[in-house]
Amino acid sequence: MLYYRYKGRSLQGKLKKGKLKAETEMEAVRHLEQQGVTVFEIKALDSFLYKDIAIGKPIKLRDFVIFLRQFSTLIEAGIPINESVDILAKQTSNKAFAFVLDKIKENLQEGQSLSDAMREHRKYFPELLTRMVHAGEISGNLDEILDNMANYYEKQYALKQKIKTALAYPLMVSVFAIMITIFLLVYIVPIFTDLFASFGETLPIYTVFILKLSTFIQNTWWLLLAFILFLVLVASFLVKSEKTAYKIDAFKLRIPIIGSFIQKSQLTRMTQTLSTLLNSSVPILQSVKITENIVDNRLIAQVLNLSRDALERGQSMAEAMKPHSVIPPMVVQMIAVGERTGSLDKMLHKIADFYEKDLDEASDKLKALIEPLLIIILAIVVGAIVLAIVIPMFTIFELL
Missing domain, CATH: 3.10.20 (Ubiquitin-like (UB roll))
Known part of the structure; x- marks a missing residue:
């Protein structure tokens, strides 16, 4: 509160x-x-x-899908909305969400509509859902709308899981490589520093560099930690700038291999959202506006904004998207066909299905390509440090 x-x-x-x-x-x-x-x-x-201290966490996406499924089933069974909300509030294990549902039940009893009651709790109910619920209240098919939204969020959950799975392994290996490198430089290399000094032999330049790097890290680790913290703070400040955030989103799409994967995931999200909204009879201008706020890439959001401006002027959405490389020609062509035939929602659904399947293949390829690459990088880093120690050892053994 x-x-x-x-x-x-x-x-x-x-x-x-x-x-x-x-x-x-x-x-x-x-x-x-x-x-x-x-x-x-x-x-x-x-x-x-x-501000009050918030107790509890927003509901997980997986649990949110279950909530929508159960809500749809209760409404379809003829149970009044306020009683359905009361039942769901009592059975949820998330105390914060149960509190929100109790508040919604009170608002419903006061004569407020379900969509308006949900709109007061934006932390738990996204704008997309509240608009869809409003459309369901007007058309009288709220149970069907809730079921459709459960399908939509289920696909969004599956999409997030694919992205996490594809990127979790590279991140894990990268962190492991950094930890191994720091361990070798801080604990292993210093053991040989005194040994090399005791023999008084001239060491290779490469070995001298590794030894000095090890000493530097040991003596100024706090400075390095402060520098990393400074970079994190600067980055978080720059991301708040819309211009910088736009450049970061553009850079993400240009990263080899990963950029293509990010683009496909965002296109899947865009077309799934638009298809769901249009299929539920939400006006196209509102649908594009909602989708613009949902996509996580500012380049795609900007293209949607330009498309909405074009639609307001009575022009084609596909034509507005055509000059922008972030939207592939295949997507533009299918949207154009959908506009001409009056079946834009179906075309968008087909595009979403295509990219969803393509994303599965891209995820497998990404893991197959990055896994050996990261192992090679890890081997080079560790091997370089080991060689810096081993090479002088041969010289010492020859002297002995």
Whole structure:
């Protein structure tokens, strides 16, 4: 919950101002109106001192899919929405989510719609879901909409798992390589430093470099740690800049092998979202706007923004996408066919299916290519340090 500072007037016309605690701004205004205060200014106090400590975590995507499936089943069985929410609140193991569902049940009992009640808890219910629920309430097929959304989030979960699986191994090997290198330089190389010094022989330049690097790391490890922390802070600051974040997203797509994988994953997400929205009769302009906020790459988001501008002017979405290389020609052509035939949702669904299958193959290829590459890099790094020690040892043995 947050604290809100407000200004308003009572029924007698007196100026009222102060602070109050509420889940959302809408709830705060409603509470003040019940007290006879007409609000003309209200603002959330974002300071750390005014924020409550959140207990519990947002629901996991896998559990969220199960929630939607169960919700759909209960609605289809004819159980009223508020009773369905109450049942789901009692059986969930996530206390924070159970609290949110209880709040939604209270809002429903007060006459609020399900979509409006969900909209007050954006941390748990994405804009895509609330819009779809709103469409389901209007059309009367809420159970079908919830089932469709469960399918959608299930695919999104599978997509995230594919990305994690493909990138987890390279990350793990990279961390292991860094740890092994640091261990050798800090604990193993120093053992031979005194040995080499005692013989007084001239060491190869390469060995001298490794020994000095080892000494440097031992004496200034705190400085290196501070430098890494500084880089992390600078990076986190730069990412907040939209211009820098755009360049980073562009760079990600240019990384050999991995860039293609990221592009396919984002295109899968884009086409799945658009297809789901259009299939549920959400207007195309709203669908593109929602999708623009969901994709994780700013280049693709910019193309969607330009496509929305083109649609507002009565132009073709495919034509707006055509000049941008981030959207492959095959995608542009299929969208163009969908626009001409009035079956854009079906075409987008086919594109999503194609890239989903292609992503499976790309994931396998990525692991097959990166695995030997990382092993070779690890072998070179470790071998280089070992050679720096072994080469002078041969000279020492000859002297003995």
